[in-house]
Every structure is written in C-alpha cells, then in structure tokens.
Amino acid sequence: MTIQILQALGGLGLFLVGMNMLTEGLRGLAGDQLRTILRRSTDTPLKGATAGALTTAMVQSSSATTVATVGFVAAGLMTFQQALGVIFGANIGTTVTGWLVAIVGFKLDLGLVLMPVVLGGALMQMFAPNPWKQAGWALAGFGVLFIGIDALKDGMVAFRGIVTPDSFPADTLIGRLKLVVLGIVLTVITQSSSAGVASALAALAVGAITFPQAAALVIGMNVGTTFTAMIATLGGGTATRRTGVSHVIFNLLTGCMAFALLYPIGWALQRSWGAAMVADPQIALVAFHTFFNFLGVAAVLGITSQFARLIIWIVPDRGTPLTRNLGQQLLTDKAAALDAANAATHRITAEFLTHLGRNLNHPAEAISSEFLDQISVATRETQGFVEAISTDNETAEQVNQQALLHIFDHLDRLRHRAMQRERIATSIEDSSLRERGLKLGVLMRGYADSREIARYAAQADMLRRDFRDFRERHRAEQIRLVASHARNPENLSLILDSSRWLQRSAYHLWRIADLLRQIEGKEPHPETHEQILSEETD
Incomplete structure (x- = not known):
C-alpha cells in the first residue's frame, strides 16, 4: 500500500510538472496571438469573457491571461471594466483541463503509449528551431501530464475500500462547508485547481468519495485559485491589486451560487432519474464545474460597470499616479x-x-x-x-x-x-x-x-x-x-x-x-x- 500511496503522490507531481510544461509550450506557440485576441475582443463584457475563455483554453493558464490583461490596463490600452470581462471568462477557460482529464485521461490508459511522445517532444525542445521548440515542450508536457494521471489512477486503487465516503464529512450543511474548505486548502497547497480536480476525479473513480462530496471539493478548489492569485498581487500596482480583488470576489460569489446548487443536486440524486443522470460521475463532475462557472459569468456580465465601481472603491489608487500601475x-x-x-x-x-x-x-x-x-x-x-x-x-x-x-x-x-x-x-x-x-x-x-x-x-x-x-x-x-x-x-x-x-x-x-x-x-x-x-x- 505504501508503494501505491507514493505512486499516487508521484502521479500528482507528474501531473503538475506536465501542466507546467504544457502551459509554457503553448504560451510560446501562442506568442502575440494571445495578446491580439485580448486587445481586439473587449468592446463588450461578453466579448471580453469569450476572449478570456478562449485564450485561457489555448494556453491552459488563467494566470497568463490575467497578467496580459493587467498589462493592457496598466498601459492604458484597456479599461478596468473591459478587463473584468476577460477575468470572468478565464474561469470558464480553466475548466477545459477537467474535460481533457475526464474524457481522455480516465477513459483511456495512455501513459505507456505517450512515453515515446515525451521523448520526441524533449528532443524537439532541445534541437529544433522555434516554433518547433515550443511545440516540442508542449508535446512533452502533454505526455507527462497523462503519465501522471495513469500513476495517480493506479495509486488511488490502494484507497479502494479503505478510504470511503464515510471517511469524509457527512452530506450536511456543515459537512459540505468542511469539504469546500478542504478543497481550498488542497488548491493552495498544490497551487493548481486542475491538479485538485484531477485528484477528485481519481477519488471518485475508486469510490472514495460520492458525487456531492466531489462537487463540494471542486467548489472549494475553484475558490482556492483566487487566494493564490491574491497573494501574487500583494504589493503590486493598482491595476494588479484590483484584478486580484475582483478575482477573489467574483469566485466567492460564484462559489456561493454553486454551493446553493448542492441542495437540488442532493435532492435529485435521491430520485431514480437523478441517479441515472450521474451514471458517469466523472463527466458529471466536470460538467458541474463548467456549469457553475458559466452561471457565475452570466450573472455578473450584466452588472460589470457596477462591479468595476465596487472594486475601484475597495482598492483606491495609491502611490504616485506616474508609477502606480507598475507591479x-x-x-x-x-x-x-x-x-x-x-x-x-x-x-x-x-x-x-x-x-x-x-x-x-x-x-x-x-x-x-x-x-x-x-x-x-x-x-x-x-x-x-x-x-x-x-x-x-x-x-x-x-x-x-x-x-x-x-x-x-x-x-x-x-x-x-x-x-x-x-x-x-x-x-x-x-x-x-x-x-x-x-x-x-x-x-x-x-x-x-x-x-x-x-x-x-x-x-x-x-x-x-x-x-x-x-x-x-x-x-x-x-x-x-x-x-x-x-x-x-x-x-x-x-x-x-x-x-x-x-x-x-x-x-x-x-x-x-x-x-x-x-x-x-x-x-x-x-x-x-x-x-x-x-x-x-x-
């Protein structure tokens, strides 16, 4: 069992390394395209949200999208209100990783098959010219990511029958809140909500947790990403700090809406037709993750200007006007x-x-x-x-x-x-x-x-x-x-x-x-x- 626990931890580590490599490679391939999409698609909050979702899905990193957006605000190329649409959309873009893991990673055993791909990608990164060098790094990261998922799946088998849903807080108001807090803690530790979602999917696959418990964990992971972003903005320029605060408030509001959804979900699962809806709990979990992020964006898009004024009131300008946006x-x-x-x-x-x-x-x-x-x-x-x-x-x-x-x-x-x-x-x-x-x-x-x-x-x-x-x-x-x-x-x-x-x-x-x-x-x-x-x- 010890070996399998170490394998699960190693798999999670490989997943994080693969995600980092994939993101770096995709960012290098995207180049100025990411910035061009953001610059040209912020006329309305809806366009901004769409651009934020697309660019985040392209580079598999909401932080890359957010930093580029903050740079535009700091340079006066984009208003803070326009930037909010991009920030909202980035939340939707992050859910793409969950779909990739659930559909490909847990349905197919690709770890062994992708090992030659990792070697090929590494050789491209070492010897090929740009942009093939960046493509090779992304390819190697893609392979390492799924090798990590295979190791995580195999390691989680050790918990089958030992760690059960009863090992986690009960399906009550307090129990759900505890699971949300646990999801936040896991994300802060791993610095990646994608890794947290992958772990929840693996635990769900071996029956260690139920669907409502996994849903509560994912809500916490979605909120947890904002705290790492908030820490990164401390001491930054005005545009950077406003972005961090808006990200936190938006995800907290989205998390509250998602938490309220747990009640109808729990009620539906007690019915036969509801149980049939989650015959594939992993797909259902990533669908829930995507749905409540869409719901949060839809709820706030109509009040973007009021939301922007609130953030500006919470985070007023400080320091000299000449350099306040340098973070x-x-x-x-x-x-x-x-x-x-x-x-x-x-x-x-x-x-x-x-x-x-x-x-x-x-x-x-x-x-x-x-x-x-x-x-x-x-x-x-x-x-x-x-x-x-x-x-x-x-x-x-x-x-x-x-x-x-x-x-x-x-x-x-x-x-x-x-x-x-x-x-x-x-x-x-x-x-x-x-x-x-x-x-x-x-x-x-x-x-x-x-x-x-x-x-x-x-x-x-x-x-x-x-x-x-x-x-x-x-x-x-x-x-x-x-x-x-x-x-x-x-x-x-x-x-x-x-x-x-x-x-x-x-x-x-x-x-x-x-x-x-x-x-x-x-x-x-x-x-x-x-x-x-x-x-x-x-």
Whole structure:
C-alpha cells in the first residue's frame, strides 16, 4: 500500500510538472496571438469573457491571461471594466483541463503509449528551431501530464475500500462547508485547481468519495485559485491589486451560487432519474464545474460597470499616479511589463515636459524642487522595474528595454538642467535668445497633447538642428558685440551658457521623442525640413 500511496503522490507531481510544461509550450506557440485576441475582443463584457475563455483554453493558464490583461490596463490600452470581462471568462477557460482529464485521461490508459511522445517532444525542445521548440515542450508536457494521471489512477486503487465516503464529512450543511474548505486548502497547497480536480476525479473513480462530496471539493478548489492569485498581487500596482480583488470576489460569489446548487443536486440524486443522470460521475463532475462557472459569468456580465465601481472603491489608487500601475506580477510576462513601463515613461515625460515648457514660457513659474524630486523618484522606480524585465537577446522586447533605459538617462540629464534656473530665465529675458526659448517651451508643452509621436520627433529634430546651428552663430555674434563695447561683458558667460542650455535641452528632447518613436515602431515622419519649419513659424 505504501508503494501505491507514493505512486499516487508521484502521479500528482507528474501531473503538475506536465501542466507546467504544457502551459509554457503553448504560451510560446501562442506568442502575440494571445495578446491580439485580448486587445481586439473587449468592446463588450461578453466579448471580453469569450476572449478570456478562449485564450485561457489555448494556453491552459488563467494566470497568463490575467497578467496580459493587467498589462493592457496598466498601459492604458484597456479599461478596468473591459478587463473584468476577460477575468470572468478565464474561469470558464480553466475548466477545459477537467474535460481533457475526464474524457481522455480516465477513459483511456495512455501513459505507456505517450512515453515515446515525451521523448520526441524533449528532443524537439532541445534541437529544433522555434516554433518547433515550443511545440516540442508542449508535446512533452502533454505526455507527462497523462503519465501522471495513469500513476495517480493506479495509486488511488490502494484507497479502494479503505478510504470511503464515510471517511469524509457527512452530506450536511456543515459537512459540505468542511469539504469546500478542504478543497481550498488542497488548491493552495498544490497551487493548481486542475491538479485538485484531477485528484477528485481519481477519488471518485475508486469510490472514495460520492458525487456531492466531489462537487463540494471542486467548489472549494475553484475558490482556492483566487487566494493564490491574491497573494501574487500583494504589493503590486493598482491595476494588479484590483484584478486580484475582483478575482477573489467574483469566485466567492460564484462559489456561493454553486454551493446553493448542492441542495437540488442532493435532492435529485435521491430520485431514480437523478441517479441515472450521474451514471458517469466523472463527466458529471466536470460538467458541474463548467456549469457553475458559466452561471457565475452570466450573472455578473450584466452588472460589470457596477462591479468595476465596487472594486475601484475597495482598492483606491495609491502611490504616485506616474508609477502606480507598475507591479511585480507583471514581470512574469515581459510584453505586459513593457506595456506598463512604456505607459509610465510616457506619463513621466508628459508631466515633466509640461512643467519645464511652462517655466520656459513663464520664467516666474519656476519648477519647485519638490516636483523635480518626484520626477527623480518616479524615473528611478520605473528604471528599476525595466531593469528587472527578463528579455532575450536580439529581440524586439530587448530593443524596447534598451530604448527605455536610454530615455531615463536623457530625462535625468534634462532634470539636472531644469535646476539651472538662472540659465532658464536668461534664455527668455535676453532678447537674443527669447524667440528660441519660447519655441522650445511651446514644443515641450505640446508633448502631452501630441497624437503622432513620429511627427513630434521630427519637429524636435528640426528644432535641435536649428539650435545647433544658431548656437555657433550666436556665440560669434555675442563675442563681437562685447569686443565692440556694444554689450556688457559681465553677462557674456551667462548668455553663452544659456544658449548652450537651449541647444542641449533641445537635443535631449529630440532623443526622448525619437526613442519613443522607435518603441512604438513608427517610421520617421516623411515631411520635409521646410514643411515642418513653416508649420512651426505659423
């Protein structure tokens, strides 16, 4: 018996390993398709729920779907209300694993047959190029998963006649609650509701538990998944924490509805026609799991906006608005993390340039040290987040990451220039610099409202080229005026420093805008130098 118990535990472990391998492989195969489906299918809560169910079924991971969705919310590409539909649908997508296990795993003995498949998948993962490498990993995971199920089934035979339904709490209100709590505990321990459902199916197959007991366990497992998600969101950004709380509340409500269904199910099983309905208890169990998740989604879809307001009230914004959506959970999905980092960088840049541009156009409105400190803290926080993102060499994600790090360097240099208040004032007050100082201020203030980054980068490039040429002419002219006693020599150094300040600030502005253009994948704006110049003159 000891050997069989160890076999059952090993089978459960193999199932978990296989699920992890299968999920990783499918995520690699899906690539950007998962993100594309989510982005394009959230116009209504129903479409969002459908997209959430499909993507979760595709990659066999609700967490992958949720993290990608949180990234879209953090980047401003999706509202929280739209994200809720996806989160609801992910619950339905997770039930696909149960169907796979019940129909294939417990009806057929595939463990021995799939062992060569595991070898083939492993060899593909080791030697084949992408995407065959990811396909091989998914194939190997598929085989390991069913080998684990076979081991679990064989091991559970040891409990036949020893562990009986009487070993579990009775079919009463308190007994059902105890079973729900047991299901929650099992899921928290294994970190997988799919593993819990597989264990319940195996126990049901050997008669260790009855159908109502298995149903109560599955309800607990469905609720238990939210606690692991909730723990993962602690300390995360606002969008991440709201997602975790909404997941918990939604699954608790769904669990309550499912628990209420246990009463009519118990009543029906006492009738002959009800007993006939569960002639195949394993199929009936996964059908029940899918049904109450569908029921929960259907019940909440009509009140999604009210549900969203409730969650926002429970989890208010905290921290600086510039970086509040950067959460550690996003780091598990590099694309989602970069989406959030890009959005945070845009917010920091827009806020900073608006204040600096206002200062240039209105020298009396000097930027406070407190504001510059806030920008410094936000920049360092975002930079630390970007540095923590793990990207592969020579990929688009790594190019994005490098561009962001360059932007932070230029923002920091520009922040130091914003502290040089005397040079800023001189660039507006001195008649030889005023026109260009005002131009730079207008362009900086226009960043927050710019809708076409390629065009904005072209304007910044035009301005920095103009400033570069102007500085040389201006320097020679100012020295000539001093030499001819037409200008006070005491101010020469400050005026030349202010001219250089304008030229370097315009350079940093152009580099920031051009790097953002590269991140967005936009080509340089086709307009000519003269067209942009005439537009700016207007």
